[in-house]
Amino acid sequence: MGIHFIIIEFLYLLNIGLLAIYGINALILAGLRRWRHSSIPIIDPDENYDWPQVTVQLPVYNERYVVERLIESVAALDYPRDRLHIQVLDDSSDITSEIVSRSVSAFQSRGTDIAHVQRSKRRGYKGGALAYGMRFAKGDFIAIFDADFMPTPGFLKRTIPYFERDIEIGCLQTRWGHLNRENSWLTRTQANGIDGHFIIEQETKSEAGLFLNFNGTAGVWRRQCIEDAGGWQHDTLTEDLDLSYRAQLRGWKIRYLPHIITPAELPEKISAFKSQQFRWAKGSIQTARKMLGELWRSSQPLVVKVEGTIHLTHYAVHPLMIINLLLIVPLLLGRNFLLNIYPFFALAAIGPLFMYLTAMGKQKVPMLRRLFNLLMLVLLGMGLSLNNTRAVAEALIGKKTPFKRTPKYNLRNDQYGGKNLDYLLPRSGMVWLEALVGLYAVALLLVALSQGNWGLVFWLSLISGGYIYTTLIGFRQSIEEKQAQTLSTVGESFKVAPQTTTSHTGQD
Numbered sequence: 001m002g003i004h005f006i007i008i009e010f011l012y013l014l015n016i017g018l019l020a021i022y023g024i025n026a027l028i029l030a031g032l033r034r035w036r037h038s039s040i041p042i043i044d045p046d047e048n049y050d051w052p053q054v055t056v057q058l059p060v061y062n063e064r065y066v067v068e069r070l071i072e073s074v075a076a077l078d079y080p081r082d083r084l085h086i087q088v089l090d091d092s093s094d095i096t097s098e099i100v101s102r103s104v105s106a107f108q109s110r111g112t113d114i115a116h117v118q119r120s121k122r123r124g125y126k127g128g129a130l131a132y133g134m135r136f137a138k139g140d141f142i143a144i145f146d147a148d149f150m151p152t153p154g155f156l157k158r159t160i161p162y163f164e165r166d167i168e169i170g171c172l173q174t175r176w177g178h179l180n181r182e183n184s185w186l187t188r189t190q191a192n193g194i195d196g197h198f199i200i201e202q203e204t205k206s207e208a209g210l211f212l213n214f215n216g217t218a219g220v221w222r223r224q225c226i227e228d229a230g231g232w233q234h235d236t237l238t239e240d241l242d243l244s245y246r247a248q249l250r251g252w253k254i255r256y257l258p259h260i261i262t263p264a265e266l267p268e269k270i271s272a273f274k275s276q277q278f279r280w281a282k283g284s285i286q287t288a289r290k291m292l293g294e295l296w297r298s299s300q301p302l303v304v305k306v307e308g309t310i311h312l313t314h315y316a317v318h319p320l321m322i323i324n325l326l327l328i329v330p331l332l333l334g335r336n337f338l339l340n341i342y343p344f345f346a347l348a349a350i351g352p353l354f355m356y357l358t359a360m361g362k363q364k365v366p367m368l369r370r371l372f373n374l375l376m377l378v379l380l381g382m383g384l385s386l387n388n389t390r391a392v393a394e395a396l397i398g399k400k401t402p403f404k405r406t407p408k409y410n411l412r413n414d415q416y417g418g419k420n421l422d423y424l425l426p427r428s429g430m431v432w433l434e435a436l437v438g439l440y441a442v443a444l445l446l447v448a449l450s451q452g453n454w455g456l457v458f459w460l461s462l463i464s465g466g467y468i469y470t471t472l473i474g475f476r477q478s479i480e481e482k483q484a485q486t487l488s489t490v491g492e493s494f495k496v497a498p499q500t501t502t503s504h505t506g507q508d
Helices: 003-035 067-075 096-109 125-134 155-159 161-165 185-208 223-228 239-249 270-297 302-312 314-333 347-362 367-383 385-397 430-451 454-493
Strands: 054-060 084-090 114-118 141-144 169-178 219-222 253-264
Touching: 003 185, 003 302, 003 314, 003 347, 054 067, 054 125, 067 084, 067 096, 084 096, 084 125, 096 114, 125 239, 141 155, 141 223, 155 161, 155 169, 155 253, 161 169, 169 185, 169 223, 169 239, 185 253, 185 270, 185 347, 185 367, 219 223, 223 239, 239 253, 239 270, 239 302, 270 302, 270 314, 270 385, 270 454, 302 314, 314 385, 314 430, 314 454, 347 367, 367 385, 367 454, 385 430, 385 454, 430 454
Parallel strands: 054 084, 054 141, 084 114, 169 253
Antiparallel strands: 141 219, 169 219
8 A cells, every 4th residue: 555545544534533523513512402401591670770871783885675674673672762872884885875864864853863874985894894883882782783684672671681690791692583584495494504503502602601602793792892802803704703702712701692583684595695605614714813822822611712613613614525525536446445434424414413403493393394404404515615615715825805795685585586686796607616516526426336335325415416406506596697687688778768969978
């Protein structure tokens, strides 16, 4: 046996070992949630409670379809009017700013303390907007909602009292709900994935005193905590995760409130979903590069350091899956015995499967529906591996890319998002590379079938199915967009142009 083959065997063992670590971690978190769960006490203050001043920040950028709904939801918060301050942090470059201006003026005329805050330059994207707004914030507590969220009227009264109960709490995160969960397989699958994160990961970590993260929206910060941790910074694409770790390393606690659900809109387009995942993956690894050294130099318990490392580097599972696909080739052609150790490799899969099944079980989803949802979730996760591998690689080499917002269209379960042509993300050539990876996985699957390696057949069936699934969705939605754009262009051509003697300038 040559030295090159020994190296391949070592790399393969290392690869499945690392994948198994992430899988075992998910298994442990799900087990703790299932068997050691305790309910969060619900605080219901009396009518004489001294409510503190709160500033609600609404960072928006080109959100013409949802910004008015957002402002109306926040203005309807059941909170003392003299203690509520609202900031619309508007970096928009389109008609959104006009909508914000009208809406803010209307609520100001009714006595609402609301401000339309604009910057001359969109420096630092969302993190920069939040930092800029802090200069003018009046509140001791800062609530944050992204443009597609709709807080319920009782949001602040249900969250603020927890800060007084424990002065070490620096941030409270609530659970995300889903306005358009049932619109498609894609939105339903996303919802199940997000539910797994909140119902299992966030809740278990919060109870166990482990590090968790503010998810960027639908939460409240103690202003003192933000300032003590160094404020909002924008050297990563996940300013929320970055601030969360800096705050916790300063001794502040972040806690999760599972009984408070704030509904939001899920991306309907696979391109938008992949762009969102790319941003989260790249930002997480950027934060890992920035914070892991400080985490391990801190006096935190070993379990917090280990769990924090797994948390910050979780998106590494995607390049590990791609590497696994590449390493399989020489082992498969050489009929290597290492391909028979899939019971160990299965640990990497059992953990996430059990976690999502547990999350769906907590929501009383019927078993058959759970299994189908789980299959779709696995396929989608597999199909994202190349997209997220690129994100991880860019973060590791320090490549800078702009913050790409996720388009929102004010959709509900009974609405279809394909009608909207505004805010479409540019088509990416990655879809062709993903199609090739899918064909490559199918070729490996056929070889594994011919050799009767059934453990490998199961794994390759999932990953080839995942790439076929995401590629077909991408091509289908791209065709729909082209057809809609063609119809829009044809419709415009039938409009009668006004008679004029001046030349056309190309401006609308």
